Amino acid sequence: MLTKNDLENFENEIAAIFAKGLIKAPVHLRAGREEELIRIFREYDIGPDDYIFAFWDSHEMCLLKGVPREMVKDAIMDGRSIALCFPEHKIYCSGIVGSLMGTVAGVAWALKRQNKKGRAFLFCGDMSAETGSFFEAVKYAVNFDLPAYFVVSDNGLSVMTKTREAWGSNTPWFKGTAFEKRIIYFQYTNAWPHSGLGKLIKF
Numbered sequence: 021m022l023t024k025n026d027l028e029n030f031e032n033e034i035a036a037i038f039a040k041g042l043i044k045a046p047v048h049l050r051a052g053r054e055e056e057l058i059r060i061f062r063e064y065d066i067g068p069d070d071y072i073f074a075f076w077d078s079h080e081m082c083l084l085k086g087v088p089r090e091m092v093k094d095a096i097m098d099g100r101s102i103a104l105c106f107p108e109h110k111i112y113c114s115g116i117v118g119s120l121m122g123t124v125a126g127v128a129w130a131l132k133r134q135n136k137k138g139r140a141f142l143f144c145g146d147m148s149a150e151t152g153s154f155f156e157a158v159k160y161a162v163n164f165d166l167p168a169y170f171v172v173s174d175n176g177l178s179v180m181t182k183t184r185e186a187w188g189s190n191t192p193w194f195k196g197t198a199f200e201k202r203i204i205y206f207q208y209t210n211a212w213p214h215s216g217l218g219k220l221i222k223f
């Protein structure tokens with residue numbers, strides 16, 4: 021299992037490459053949630069049979085799922101950081117807010133119907149967790165007892181908008197509901213800006 025240091029070093033290396041203008045596409049770096057993510061991968065024993073779905077900020081999830089470091093780095097260098105996909109490792113990501121929630125429910129449904137091993141995990145942010153598609157997917161997964169889990173990394177922000185102010189509530193909608201049983205939730209502060217390095221990079 022990778023360590024917090026491994027994940028930090030990877031993001032720092034990508035940041036240094038991005039700063040040189042060598043990646044001609046957006047990158048979304050994350051720092052501050054390494055231990056939570058490692059704990060979740062360990063606690064839920066996420067392995068080769070499991071499917072991971074994530075979004076623009078998926079470097080850590082790809083590494084933890086077992087995609088070789090150099091393969092993740094090459095894909096990022098190739099401009100694919102925002103939607104990293106490694107089908108052979110069962111990890112699929114998208115840069116579109118609110119996408120993939122239904123896919124997770126569908127994959128979990130297929131796994132259950134076909135009596136296959138494995139579960140579907142979605143990793144998303146707090147604003148993504150307020151979307152209607154997230155609610156529908158969680159509702160479906162809970163009601164049909166599907167092997168689906170929804171991991172919410174709450175940094176309090178949607179780009180630069182405060183999620184709690186946007187929705188007029190200090191708690192995520194699912195707190196205290198029956199749907200919580202399929203939601204894995206933690207809070208963190210991202211040490212990087214939402215996207216890029218917070219300064220203009222000239223190519």
Ligand SMILES: Cc1ncc(C[n+]2csc(CCOP(=O)(O)OP(=O)(O)O)c2C)c(N)n1
Pocket residue numbers: 076077115116117118144145146147148149173175177178179214
């Ligand atoms: C459909 C769509 N609308 C807007 C965006 C722009 N966008 C990218 S990330 C993001 C914020 C999402 O916030 P959250 O889910 O909390 O993610 P995090 O802060 O953890 O990156 C937005 C609005 C997008 N990618 N897709």
